[in-house]
Amino acid sequence: MVTARRDAAAHDAPPPPASLRPYLKFAKFPEKAMLAVVSSLNSDEEFRGRVVEALKKPEDLDEASRLFLLRPDGWKEDLSALADQHAEDSERSGKKSAEMDARRKLAGVEAALEKSRFELGESRARANVAERELADVSRELNEVKAAAAVLSEELDEASGGRQQAIRQLKASEVLATTRLSKIRALESSIRPGSTESNADPSGDPGNAPGPDELARRATELAARESEVDLAEKLLRQLSGAISDVLSELGRLRPSVALPQKRSAVASPRRALRLGRGVPDDSRQGLADLLSHEPICVFVDGYNVSKSAWPQLSIADQRNQLIAMLGRMKGRTSADVHLVFDGDSTGARPNVSVPYPVRVHFTENGVEADDRILEFLDDLDARTPALVISSDRRVRDGSRERGANVVSSRVLIEFCRRT
Secondary structure (H helix, E strand, C coil): CHHHHHHHHCCCCCCCCCCCHHHCCCCCCCHHHHHHHHHHHHHCHHHHHHHHHHCCCHHHCCHHHHHHHHCCCCHHHHHHHHHHHHHHHHHHHHHHHHHHHHHHHHHHHHHHHHHHHHHHHHHHHHHHHHHHHHHHHHHHHHHHHHHHHHHHHHHHHHHHHHHHHHHHHHHHHHHHHHHHHHHHHHHHHHCCCCHHHHCCCCCCHHHCCCHHHHHHHHHHHHHHHHHHHHHHHHHHHHHHHHHHHHHHHHHHHHHCCCCCCCCCCCCCCCCCCCCCCCCCCCHHHHHHHHCCCCCEEEEEHHHHHHHHCCCCCHHHHHHHHHHHHHHHHCCCCCEEEEEECCCCCCCCCCCCCCCCCEEEECCCCCCHHHHHHHHHHHCCCCCCEEEECCCHHHHHHHHHCCCEEECHHHHHHHHHHC
16 A cells, blocks of 8 residues: 555656546555455456565565465465465464363362362361251250249249248138237236136126245246237248248249240130131231120230230320220120229229220239139130230130130230221
């Protein structure tokens, strides 16, 4: 292209080949321009000669360019051989490159495999450690269970000792009271200056006790006073023993969960069976139970209210719960009983809203848990029963009596979403 441009610029030079003229002003030649150059050199011998003359060092050309421009004898065969050689070299180079790529990929796969093996080894090591830790935890759990069983037995023994001590204390109190009354009566009968002590009960002065009788009575009085002292000492010892037992019970009770005693006689009532896949302790289960006719519902009052409105006062909790159950009662025909613990005097707390459900307050010293179980015992076995509480003792006792059981949480969610 340098020669073609030079020819085009010179007035006395032959014109460049017509196929090259469109590309003379290009700074960067496209592929078509290179094809036009090859075609011009191949077809225009005169132009090819001018190109050779313009070369300063033809020997610096590569072999293929030299053969194509100078065209010595046999140049076509030599050029074809060079082309074949170049193709073979390219093929070998491609194969070598592909082989190198394959080796790099293989090395990468081997490295990934080695990393996976290492990670697998670490995982197995961690699994072994976890198994050993699990075995240690299981062993410690068994030890804790064994210790809990021992403590439970100790608590049972302590409870039995407490009951026995209380019985002994009551018997001693009765005995001491009886003896003290007798002694006081005897003392009043022999007190000096007393009319009763100086006169016979019949009123005959001649039958008044003599000095020997008075001495005998005084001796008997001293003996009775010794018995009173002994009884009082025994009372003090029993009181101390009871205090020790109560302290021991207070120490043991937080760490030992005593198993609930099961009812000796199975209840004739049978819990209602819901549809397949519907558990009792769910919103759908509660809805199905409330739709059953008839059914009697017992609600553990403060167990529900303290879960639903812990920030409110006790009175406000009662009002909120009664109102919530009243709205629920309006959508069902269930017989709803709400049971609260009474106050410390056994009085019935004031409730400022009307009773849309049946509200019960227990007597002093009676918990709502026990009252609910008593209701179940008194209820006709043919009437299905539902108990709502999250207290474990109430739930277990209710199931033993053939009642369906739903937690306080489920009742709260059911009432708030319906």
